[in-house]
Amino acid sequence: MATLRYLVLGCDDLERAVRFWSQLLDYRPRDHHRTDRWCTLDPCSGDGASLALQLSTTPVQAHPRVHLDVGVQDPDEQQSMIDRVCELGGSRVEWDQYPDDPDFVVVADTEGNRFCLIDLSHT
Numbered sequence: 001m002a003t004l005r006y007l008v009l010g011c012d013d014l015e016r017a018v019r020f021w022s023q024l025l026d027y028r029p030r031d032h033h034r035t036d037r038w039c040t041l042d043p044c045s046g047d048g049a050s051l052a053l054q055l056s057t058t059p060v061q062a063h064p065r066v067h068l069d070v071g072v073q074d075p076d077e078q079q080s081m082i083d084r085v086c087e088l089g090g091s092r093v094e095w096d097q098y099p100d101d102p103d104f105v106v107v108a109d110t111e112g113n114r115f116c117l118i119d120l121s122h123t
Contacts, residue, residue, distance in 0.1 A: 006040065007049055007068060010056025011111040014039060017053045020088050020110045024081075025070070027051060060112035063097070068115040069104070078119045082107060085117075 011017035018029060018039050026044045033040035037055045051068075072078045082092055085107045093114055095106040103122030108114050 005050070006052040008052045008054055009068075009109070009111070009113050010058055011053050011109075011113070012056070013111065014053060014055055016089070016110050020090060021051055021053065023088055024084060024090075024109075025051070060108075060114070064114055067113075069118050070115060071118045071120045074121045075119055078105060078117050081117050085109075 009017070009021075014037070018041065021027060021041055022029065025041075025048075027041035028044050030040040030042050030050075033052075039053050041051045041053065043050075070081070072081050082105055086092065089110040091108050093106040093108050101122075104116040104118045106114055106116055
């Protein structure tokens with residue numbers, strides 16, 4: 001049986017990406033899974049998926065076919081995470097495909113990789 005092992009993001013600057021995602025998600029690098037081109041991050045709590053970062057020369061897509069959804073508990077936490085993304089060097093993304101009543105906000109990491117902050121309380 002096959003199992004999903006890692007969510008992988010490409011990056012231009014591996015160390016910058018490691019700092020951003022480690023601080024945003026409270027993850028830590030897995031020391032035995034780190035090279036000059038790759039780093040696996042694991043949740044400090046032990047709960048959640050691992051995230052792998054890999055050096056890449058592929059340009060960032062404006063409308064990526066695959067992306068990460070990061071869940072937050074409510075609108076206040078969503079806004080707090082948007083602020084945190086920006087404090088860590090990421091940005092809020094102007095998105096042209098929002099539905100009428102979105103439960104998500106599109107943001108980008110320091111490498112321009114877009115991901116969504118999902119309000120899990122949204123009904």
